[in-house]
Amino acid sequence: MMRQTGLLDGAERLRERLAEGGLLTCPGAADALTARLVSDAGFAAVYMTGLGATASRLGTPDLGLMTQSEMADQARAMVRACDLPVIADADTGYGGPLNVRRMIQDYAMAGVAALHIEDQESPKRCGQLAGVRLISPAQAVDRLRAAVAARSEMQVKTVLIGRTDALQPEGLSAALERAKAYRDTGVDLVFVDGVKTRAEVDAIARGIDGPKVISLVDGTDAATLRFTDLQEMGFSVALYAVTALFGAIAGMRMALSGLGQDQRPANPPPATYAEYAGIVDLQGYQQFSHDHEDHS
Incomplete structure (x- = not known):
């Protein structure tokens, strides 16, 4: 029998899973076929990585070249292809409040269970790269509040994640302060991206109360941490954006x-x-x- 996808209830199923506590591990998928493989491997959710989606669709680096409609279309294909909740990269929200509102609508209609919005200027770039440019904390708060308001207006259950890329350009203290401010906007989880070391992961775990996301990139010191380590640190979600992609390349x-x-x-x-x-x-x-x- 053809597998049944979670097109309409992915957000609700993800919320139920997060309410259970513990760590939710989410391998990244660049495309629908990889999303199926993540499901077959027994994971409980899949992450639509913007880096992977850009590489798969355009064959280019993650420098903000994918449009909002292309990203939503890529996410929609993954939702249709697998029976897991899809957590999707939503970059910077693709513009001002009205653009964020449209993005929330398009991602919800695509069946996306959760999405993260970051505090970079547009065009953005991969959080692991040098040269990241940030908007002000106040502007980022406004961006997230627009997303929360749009979700409420549309009466959808999409899980919202506020992401900061301040770690590398501004340092740990600034990143933690931004994450705390984003947490107060009404988003469900916060996410400090760009970690490279175990010490940074530990500092984020100690510095931020409440539900939080960590993203570990293969080949970094931070990626030597095991699932049990991250769970003990108090993380709710761990993203492994490039593991499947790098394996596929090899x-x-x-x-x-x-x-x-x-x-x-x-x-x-x-x-x-x-x-x-x-x-x-x-x-x-x-x-x-x-x-x-x-x-x-």
Whole structure:
């Protein structure tokens, strides 16, 4: 049978999961196929990474090149493809209060369970990069308040996350102060991005009360922390934005290099057509088509 997606109830299911407490671990997905693999791996939610979505869709770095409509479309495809709540990157909200309002509406209609809005200037850039430019704390608070108001106006349950990218350009103290201010806007969780060390993760855990998000990037000192460590620190959500993407890059490079050197695909292949068919639920789609064919 074709899997049932959480198109209409993803936000409610995510809220129930967060209310249970403990750590929610969310691998990143660049596209709908990866979202299915995250689901098959047994995780409880999937993260639509803006970096991954940009790489998959445009083949470019994460420098604010994806438009609001492109991001919402990418998220919609993931929601349709898997049965997990989708937490989505919403960049800077894509403009002023009216743009934020439209973004909340489009993401909610796409079935997104949660989204985060950051305090960068537009065009934004990946939080791990140097040269991040921030708006003022007051402007960021206004941006988040617009999102909270839009959610209330539309009577949707989308989980809102206030993100600050102040850690690298302004330092830990400034990032913590921004996160605390964002927490008071009515968002559900706060998120200090750009962490690179275990010490930074520990300081964020100690410095911010209440529900909070952490994002760990493969290859950094911070990413050596285990799920149990993060749970003990009091984090509610852990995002692993690039783990699947970096793994896919390595796998594709290996397959293509082997094809070029050996002049034929690997035998046996790293994955079979039967495995692929299972991931995309080919049998379920074929059965549905057969059951509803016109036999007149």
